[in-house]
Amino acid sequence: MSNSEVVELSAPRDGDVVPCCPPITAGELSRADAEKMAAMFKALSDPVRLRLFSKIASHPGGEACVCDIADVGVSQPTVSHHLKKLREAGLLTSERRGTWVYYRVAPSVVAAMAAMLELRG
Amino acid sequence: MSNSEVVELSAPRDGDVVPCCPPITAGELSRADAEKMAAMFKALSDPVRLRLFSKIASHPGGEACVCDIADVGVSQPTVSHHLKKLREAGLLTSERRGTWVYYRVAPSVVAAMAAMLELRG
DNA sequence: CTCTTGCTTCGATGTCTGTCGATACCGTCC
DNA sequence: GGACGGTATCGACAGACATCGAAGCAAGAG
Numbered sequence: 001m002s003n004s005e006v007v008e009l010s011a012p013r014d015g016d017v018v019p020c021c022p023p024i025t026a027g028e029l030s031r032a033d034a035e036k037m038a039a040m041f042k043a044l045s046d047p048v049r050l051r052l053f054s055k056i057a058s059h060p061g062g063e064a065c066v067c068d069i070a071d072v073g074v075s076q077p078t079v080s081h082h083l084k085k086l087r088e089a090g091l092l093t094s095e096r097r098g099t100w101v102y103y104r105v106a107p108s109v110v111a112a113m114a115a116m117l118e119l120r121g
Numbered sequence: 122m123s124n125s126e127v128v129e130l131s132a133p134r135d136g137d138v139v140p141c142c143p144p145i146t147a148g149e150l151s152r153a154d155a156e157k158m159a160a161m162f163k164a165l166s167d168p169v170r171l172r173l174f175s176k177i178a179s180h181p182g183g184e185a186c187v188c189d190i191a192d193v194g195v196s197q198p199t200v201s202h203h204l205k206k207l208r209e210a211g212l213l214t215s216e217r218r219g220t221w222v223y224y225r226v227a228p229s230v231v232a233a234m235a236a237m238l239e240l241r242g
Numbered sequence: 243c244t245c246t247t248g249c250t251t252c253g254a255t256g257t258c259t260g261t262c263g264a265t266a267c268c269g270t271c272c
Numbered sequence: 273g274g275a276c277g278g279t280a281t282c283g284a285c286a287g288a289c290a291t292c293g294a295a296g297c298a299a300g301a302g
Contacts, residue, residue, distance in 0.1 A: 024178040031194075034168040034175070041171070045163035046260080047155040054155070057145040057240070066279065073152075078261055080280055085259095099269055099278060107240050114238035119178070119228050167290080187249065199291055201250055220248060220299055 023118045040113055043089030048072050049082045053091065056103050063104035144239045161234055164210030169193050170203045174212065177224050184225035 021033050029037065044050055055069040056062075070079050083103060086092040090109045095102050142154050150158065165171055176190040177183075191200050204224060207213040211230045216223050 024175040027175075027179050029172050029175040031168065031172070034171045038166055038168040038171050041162050042166035045159055045166040047152070047159040048260085050155045050159050050162070051150050051152070054145040054148075054150040058148050074260085075262060076279075077263080077281080081260075084280080096268085096279090101279065105240065110238050110240055114235050114240075117231050117235035117238070119226070119231055119235075169290085191249095195290085196292060197249075198251080198293080202290080205250080217249090217298085222249060 020112055021116050024116055025119055037113070037116060040089050040091065040109065043086050043091050046082065048074055048078070049086055052079065052082055053086060053105070056092065057105045063102045065100040065102050067100065069103075141233050142237050145237055146240060158234070158237060161210050161212065161230065164207050164212050167203065169195055169199070170207055173200065173203055174207060174226070177213065178226045184223045186221040186223050188221065190224075 021029065021037055044053065051072050052069055055072075056064045059068065066079065066083065070076060072079065074082075083092065083094070087094055087103075090106055092103050093106050095104075142150065142158055165174065172193050173190055176193075177185045180189065187200065187204065191197055193200065195203075204213065204215070208215055208224075211227055213224050214227050216225075
């Protein structure tokens, strides 16, 4: 039932602040915000995606081409599929340069998730 | 690599630091760590669970009984199912006091997720 | 003890998702 | 041009998941 409305999470630029969701301790999430944030968490809810993401995030220069990170134990189409999901969730951006496609982390979106998880302290 | 076995996620105490996973920028995740973290993110990857979680986190006193938060648009058994998942992921702890069951956030586990998302370039 | 209320567990069901091989696409090099 | 290597899409399928109603349990009231 919930698949009718797909959130448009078209690749935020580096530097934008995602206009979503104060710390969870600040009050309960609206249904819409919950769906947006859940989509982001869902993107990181798979071990393969998490490893791809960490490989990119920890790669020198903050970016990596698919060939650098594809060794995660699944087939190439599956890697591509997962990268697409991360991109659609706004967590990664991609850019083709010549033969290779480079991925990098979208800091603002990750920051939004981290901010949401800040408990008062 | 980091730590050994399935964390006994029964009830981390309030000041514990979960021994898992430095910031993603620090290096790529091991397969085992990726699975552990993915399980936590997966727990928050559902809008209903996210709303339940935020209701508890933002509830006065830091805890809430099921009856306080059950109004999220799904049946009561479904609420219970989701709370169980959050509990199994280590994000919530529960305690029965008389008639009611109280849930509260496990701060250390949430902090571990937040820490992992710190990008601080 | 019996009834009621709050919560959990069980069983069934329809949908979503991770995975693969095959194939199409896109740049580069010869 | 054609061949080739790096990525993306497609189609199929098994396993996982969210959801519900019904039934089970626990604790308090009468």
